[in-house]
Every structure is written in structure tokens, then in C-alpha cells.
Amino acid sequence: MIDLVTLALPFLHHGASHADSGVVAARVAQTRHEEWVRFLEGWRDFFLMTGTAAVTLAGLLFVAISLHIEALIHESREHLLGLARAILFSFVMVLTMSLMLLMPAQSMRVTGAEMMMIGAIFAAMTLRQLRTGTTDHPDFPKTLFRRRLIPTLIGYAAIVAIGAALMVLRAPEALLYVMGAFGMLLGNAVGASWDLLVRTAKIKRRAGGGAG
Structure with a gap:
């Protein structure tokens, strides 16, 4: 048996x-x-710095807008308000990502999923704004508006790609590219802020001269 x-x-x-x-x-x-x-x-100091920079620049943007609020809310200058909105989106994006990446003990997969979701949301909002377009203005043509939004879209797309690499490929070194994405978003937003302030000042000066 x-x-x-x-x-x-x-x-x-x-x-x-x-x-x-x-x-x-x-x-x-x-x-x-x-x-x-x-x-x-090891990235903690970097994200602290980018988050601080984003919130500081957003605060300065609000101050600048408050000084020129009358010029921005005029119906014929909707394009200026649209640019201000796009600039604010960039600052909020960098701030949100910095805070998210400072959260302790998140898994790589969760971090990647959050980056993909947040990047896709901001990209969709910016793409909608780009498709909606803006009316041509002597001091602010459509080409300038689009030229300022396209780098922003590239930055958002890069963040989505980085998130996908973290979530799917489980490649932590992909996070290195976030420096380029953040740099593009912040740099383009600062340049767009300069365009916004200078062109708004020109419009106000011209309007004041015409009134005089």
C-alpha cells in the first residue's frame, strides 16, 4: 500500500x-x-524651494493684477485675463506637485498616478484655453498668447510622462526630469508675467492719453 x-x-x-x-x-x-x-x-530641499518659489510668484502675480485690475476686466481685454489665468495655473501646478512630493512614505506607483492625474487635469484646462483662442489686439496678438501657452502644455505633458514612468516602469530616475518640467513652467510663467505687466501698462497709458 x-x-x-x-x-x-x-x-x-x-x-x-x-x-x-x-x-x-x-x-x-x-x-x-x-x-x-x-x-x-533626497529631493526634499528641491521641492521645498520650488514650492516656495511658486507660492511667492503667485502672490506677486496677485499684487500685480490688483494694480491693473481695471484694465484686465474690460471686455475688450479678455486676452490679458486669459494670460493671467494661464500664468496662475503654472504656479499652482508647481506648488501642488511640490506639496504632493513632500508627502512622506508614498509609494512610487501612487506618486506616479498622482503626477499623471494632476498633469492631465492642468493640461486639459490649458488646452481648452488654447483652443478657445483670443481676439487679436494691437498690443497682444494671438501668436504671443499661443507662444506662451505651448511651453506650458509641454511642461504638463512632461509631468504626465514622468508619472507614467514611475507608475508603469517603476523607474525612480525619471524624477530627474521634473527639474526640466518645473523649470519650463516657472520660467515661462515669469516671462509671461513680464509680458502681461508691460503690455497692460502700455494699454493703460494709451487709454489715459486718449482720455486726456
């Missing part, structure tokens, strides 16, 4: 091997998570 224990041994070994592989996979996942947390911790 065949020993039942002998018959059961292969199944027992098979179950044990499955259990061992599960333990190994869990340990590998835990090790990857710990490495990712340490990697992200």
Missing part, C-alpha cells in the same frame, strides 16, 4: 515553494519602497 505521506510530499513542497516565493516578493517590494522613500527624501 502506498504511503499517503509519500504521495502528499510533492504537494507540500509545491505549497512551500509558493509561500517562499510570496515572502521573497514581499521583501523585494518592501526593499524597493524603502529605497524609493530614501530617494525621494
